[in-house]
Amino acid sequence: MQKGGELVERTETRLNPGYGRWTPFWFLAPAVFALLVIGIYPTISALVTSFRRYNITRPRDGFPFIGFENYINVLSDQTFWQSLGLTARFYVTVLPFQLFFGICIALLLHRPGLGMLRALARISLVVPLATTYAVVGLIGRLIFNRDFGVANQFLNAIGIGGMDWLGSPTGAFIAIAVMDIWQWTPFCALIFLAGLSMVPVEIEEAARLETSSKTALLRYVQLPYLLPGLTAMLILRSADILKLFDMVFVMTRGGPGAATDLVSIYIQRVGFRVFDMGMASAQAILLLIMTIVLSRLYIRLIYKEIE
Amino acid sequence: MRKLLYASLSALALMASAASLPSTALAQDWLETAGKPFEGKEINVIFLDRPGYRAIIKLLPEFEKKTGIKVNYEIVPYENSREKQVLNFTSNGDLTIALVDLVWIGEFAENNWITSIEEFTSDPSITDPNLKLDGFFPLLLEAFGSWGGKTYGLPFDNYSGLLFYNSCQLKEAGFDKPPATWDELLTDYAPKLTDASKNRYAFALQSRRGETQSADSFMRVLWPFGGSLLNKEFKSNLLSEGSQKGLQFRQDLMKFMPPGIVSFDHAEAVNALAQGQVSMITEWSAFYGTLTDPATSKLGDCLAVAPEPAGPAGRLPALGGFSLAVAEQAPDDLKKASWLFIQWATSEEIARPYVEAGGVSGRTSIYEQPEIKAKYKFVEPMVASWQKGVPEFRPRFPAWPAISEVVAEWGSKMMLGEVSTEAGAKEIGTRMEDILGKEGYYDGKRELLQ
Numbered sequence: 119m120q121k122g123g124e125l126v127e128r129t130e131t132r133l134n135p136g137y138g139r140w141t142p143f144w145f146l147a148p149a150v151f152a153l154l155v156i157g158i159y160p161t162i163s164a165l166v167t168s169f170r171r172y173n174i175t176r177p178r179d180g181f182p183f184i185g186f187e188n189y190i191n192v193l194s195d196q197t198f199w200q201s202l203g204l205t206a207r208f209y210v211t212v213l214p215f216q217l218f219f220g221i222c223i224a225l226l227l228h229r230p231g232l233g234m235l236r237a238l239a240r241i242s243l244v245v246p247l248a249t250t251y252a253v254v255g256l257i258g259r260l261i262f263n264r265d266f267g268v269a270n271q272f273l274n275a276i277g278i279g280g281m282d283w284l285g286s287p288t289g290a291f292i293a294i295a296v297m298d299i300w301q302w303t304p305f306c307a308l309i310f311l312a313g314l315s316m317v318p319v320e321i322e323e324a325a326r327l328e329t330s331s332k333t334a335l336l337r338y339v340q341l342p343y344l345l346p347g348l349t350a351m352l353i354l355r356s357a358d359i360l361k362l363f364d365m366v367f368v369m370t371r372g373g374p375g376a377a378t379d380l381v382s383i384y385i386q387r388v389g390f391r392v393f394d395m396g397m398a399s400a401q402a403i404l405l406l407i408m409t410i411v412l413s414r415l416y417i418r419l420i421y422k423e424i425e
Numbered sequence: 426m427r428k429l430l431y432a433s434l435s436a437l438a439l440m441a442s443a444a445s446l447p448s449t450a451l452a453q454d455w456l457e458t459a460g461k462p463f464e465g466k467e468i469n470v471i472f473l474d475r476p477g478y479r480a481i482i483k484l485l486p487e488f489e490k491k492t493g494i495k496v497n498y499e500i501v502p503y504e505n506s507r508e509k510q511v512l513n514f515t516s517n518g519d520l521t522i523a524l525v526d527l528v529w530i531g532e533f534a535e536n537n538w539i540t541s542i543e544e545f546t547s548d549p550s551i552t553d554p555n556l557k558l559d560g561f562f563p564l565l566l567e568a569f570g571s572w573g574g575k576t577y578g579l580p581f582d583n584y585s586g587l588l589f590y591n592s593c594q595l596k597e598a599g600f601d602k603p604p605a606t607w608d609e610l611l612t613d614y615a616p617k618l619t620d621a622s623k624n625r626y627a628f629a630l631q632s633r634r635g636e637t638q639s640a641d642s643f644m645r646v647l648w649p650f651g652g653s654l655l656n657k658e659f660k661s662n663l664l665s666e667g668s669q670k671g672l673q674f675r676q677d678l679m680k681f682m683p684p685g686i687v688s689f690d691h692a693e694a695v696n697a698l699a700q701g702q703v704s705m706i707t708e709w710s711a712f713y714g715t716l717t718d719p720a721t722s723k724l725g726d727c728l729a730v731a732p733e734p735a736g737p738a739g740r741l742p743a744l745g746g747f748s749l750a751v752a753e754q755a756p757d758d759l760k761k762a763s764w765l766f767i768q769w770a771t772s773e774e775i776a777r778p779y780v781e782a783g784g785v786s787g788r789t790s791i792y793e794q795p796e797i798k799a800k801y802k803f804v805e806p807m808v809a810s811w812q813k814g815v816p817e818f819r820p821r822f823p824a825w826p827a828i829s830e831v832v833a834e835w836g837s838k839m840m841l842g843e844v845s846t847e848a849g850a851k852e853i854g855t856r857m858e859d860i861l862g863k864e865g866y867y868d869g870k871r872e873l874l875q
Binding site for chain 2: 174175176177178264265282283284285286287290370371372373374375376379387390391392393
């Protein structure tokens, strides 16, 4: 038997001459290495910096370890909480629109027929996603320009007078929300579309024979397949909105007043205008913790394996 | 006899022509000699996408040809230029020249990121015999290039706040000259030049959140009304009568500005004048080119320029600009090569081609030339503005960027009416004193320099 076993092993080795104990390691190594360099190392570095007094424009003061002082300062900083509150408001404003429009677009694209048009629509959905944030901001500034912007021309055409978008606190908030909805609804649509295409054809057909109600079909057959995508989307959007910077900075620079001063804009200011890297790192680490907690919550509350 | 006469005449002519040889030729000979040891060296600097930089880029081949030094420049937006340089200087990067906005001079000098020019002027082999520091407008050399009694940078891209106005619209409204004072502008001119139903407004004050709000809008209304950001003890002076008067004036003037003025940056304000939506703006001299270019402006001959209006405390217009200084981090040979470039770029010799290419020189002599005065309408008011001014129009100490952020936030909240000028001033004062306290200005650790 033993001899037989050895024989099999030898034959296998001969069949796969390049395969050894270390083979999986080499396959994984590039990804792990890249992750270490661009993900783990900066995070650890930020964590260490967050415990130091680290203002790079004041090298004379040195960079001593100061324990939790930066964290205490952040947590007692009114502006930080205000900007975090505004970010939360932004999140709950844009997300329902993105989910609603996303699911509508996905359902439309999931319907059979019009193959060519559907393919075209799918491709055009990628355009907003592929647009750089700063460019979205520039487009936003043009669209919402008070005098020659498309937004006001449209409002005037339907009889509602134009408004001063970027110059008023409410207008500016709506403007950045609209641009975010424009850019990210296609992402939701594509994820939902992927979810819908995972529903086994036979189950969907059987359900269509059972009921003519599209709502029931969506609720009982399609929705379970959409939940994993929805969870991923919530996680990605939370992380993304917490770090949303370029588009808002280009459009409003956080103004007017503090109307669009999202937390990322505030952190950028602390980090790269005041250059207080210690404080900015502490803020970033707190955001990271928040993102992780939110992700765990989403997974626990929404994510369900399909059986 | 005749031969002798001819000979002496030719000798005289030769002497005369030698004496009148343009100083350019001599100076450039000097530059060639001084540049020899650095042939093939490369120096690095950051430029902005503004007329003064485009002008020097046009002239660069001449410098590179004479000296053999290669000038590498990267064009970055103003908003990122400090960030980029600070990161470069703190990580021993490759920049050999610092582009110093007047509000950064304290920070750059105190952190030893830039080298005092004394280090170079003591070496005649690398110093222009025509350097003539007294040929710069004293206000510019003091404000843009000096800190704590030492000179670090030479004024390169120079601005003064000016009143640009649409003389045709003013004439239609019955005014044949621009307002001389801010009060006149508000009470006489503004009501007659504003017609909201036609989307026409008297004035636009660029006030977008950021340095535009803090420097161009907020600080602009403090000084002429007798206010200031800080008092002598470096405590907030924003609740003083003068400061409050200035801030209230800005609120009153807003009635005659286009709606949404808090979202106007330089581009929007200049464009509003260029397209005839507003009749007057106070903007940097550097925008003259944009306003005269038919591709970007409808104004044509209607464009006129005057010094900024005076306030009860006098004419104290906005002052801004950049100097070029040698970066301390550069190796010795590149420091010297950079010094040659800085002297050349700010020299009297290239002042004329620099101005003709769209730059604004900081040298006095160029603006005395009648052709220059005649060709560029902004020259006379600008020279008048540079005769007197406050170098600390915006404090130039290292704490300014942090304070600027506070002013930008609360300054625009004031304009929006979210807080009163008094409450806003109080809030800025508290936060500003907190920043200055941390910087060590109140416990005698630091000299009160601004």
